[in-house]
Amino acid sequence: MHALTGSHGFVNILITEEQAQNPEFKKWGKQFYLGFLPYEKVPSYHCDNCDKYHAHSPKIEVHITDLIEDRPNTNVAYRCTECNEIVKVERIESPKGIDKKYITFDESGDWRPPTTEEIEAEMKKAEESAKKGEGCGLASSGYSSHLKRALHWAGKISYDIPQERVERLETTYRSSYLKIFEKELPGLVEAIKDKSWGFSKRVDEHSGISSFEGSFLSEMLPPLYEALPLIDLPEDTELKQDILWILLRHTDMYSKSVEELNKEKRKIEKSIIREKRKLADMIHLKKLYVRKSGLKPEEISESE
Numbered sequence: 001m002h003a004l005t006g007s008h009g010f011v012n013i014l015i016t017e018e019q020a021q022n023p024e025f026k027k028w029g030k031q032f033y034l035g036f037l038p039y040e041k042v043p044s045y046h047c048d049n050c051d052k053y054h055a056h057s058p059k060i061e062v063h064i065t066d067l068i069e070d071r072p073n074t075n076v077a078y079r080c081t082e083c084n085e086i087v088k089v090e091r092i093e094s095p096k097g098i099d100k101k102y103i104t105f106d107e108s109g110d111w112r113p114p115t116t117e118e119i120e121a122e123m124k125k126a127e128e129s130a131k132k133g134e135g136c137g138l139a140s141s142g143y144s145s146h147l148k149r150a151l152h153w154a155g156k157i158s159y160d161i162p163q164e165r166v167e168r169l170e171t172t173y174r175s176s177y178l179k180i181f182e183k184e185l186p187g188l189v190e191a192i193k194d195k196s197w198g199f200s201k202r203v204d205e206h207s208g209i210s211s212f213e214g215s216f217l218s219e220m221l222p223p224l225y226e227a228l229p230l231i232d233l234p235e236d237t238e239l240k241q242d243i244l245w246i247l248l249r250h251t252d253m254y255s256k257s258v259e260e261l262n263k264e265k266r267k268i269e270k271s272i273i274r275e276k277r278k279l280a281d282m283i284h285l286k287k288l289y290v291r292k293s294g295l296k297p298e299e300i301s302e303s304e
């Protein structure tokens with residue numbers, strides 16, 4: 001019997017001599033190199049939370065999420081049957097051959113078909129998230145990850161999610177998001193004004209990024225501009241003026257940037273003219289010398 005130590009205790013496993021001699025296992029003591037072990041092979045464990053040795057198998061739960069290096073990310077959790085604490089979690093190589101009864105979550109739906117309850121639970125999460133308007137812009141809603149999962153699972157078992165239901169999410173989200181945005185507008189405007197130093201495209205030598213990016217204004221402003229035409233402006237003259245101030249500062253930033261680029265352009269144009277003159281001088285000089293020496297330019301380049 002081997003003990004595998006976890007963060008809240010240890011589990012005892014029964015493995016063959018051959019498995020125990022697996023050099024990778026001996027070296028790392030990781031279940032990753034043994035593969036999945038069913039209840040019979042995990043006869044007992046110690047739970048630190050109960051501070052007790054249990055002479056029976058823990059609960060075994062397999063959790064499969066997205067791919068890591070082309071392999072399904074498969075984790076086995078050993079959970080105490082008494083207090084429900086996770087005694088140990090271990091990543092294994094593949095979900096291949098694992099009895100479905102152990103699989104508590106499968107993102108892919110490939111190893112255990114999703115149930116309609118699971119799909120409905122995801123849809124419910126999406127609907128609640130949309131109702132709360134969770135997201136960082138009209139195009140980056142919080143509900144979309146739940147919807148994506150629900151649709152993916154539904155596809156696996158040909159479960160019907162009506163198109164109107166998906167569209168309703170979009171409209172619900174849109175109106176909730178904008179309502180919240182209206183409420184949070186004064187705070188956002190205040191935060192942007194605090195970063196007034198960031199309205200500059202000048203690049204910092206150390207970080208290699210501009211003040212505009214470094215101040216996060218490049219991330220704070222797009223949601224404001226996206227929402228402005230769609231929301232009702234509050235009857236707050238000061239706030240309205242502050243928004244105009246932001247627009248002016250931002251416009252000014254680009255006009256300065258264009259001005260500086262033009263300055264650089266003129267400088268470069270001047271040096272091109274200078275270099276062209278020198279080039280013409282050199283060509284002339286070379287021609288004169290070739291004529292005087294009686295050599296051919298091809299002979300010179302060959303001799304090099």
Ligand SMILES: [Zn+2]
Pocket residue numbers: 047048049050051080081082083084085
């Ligand atoms: Zn316990």
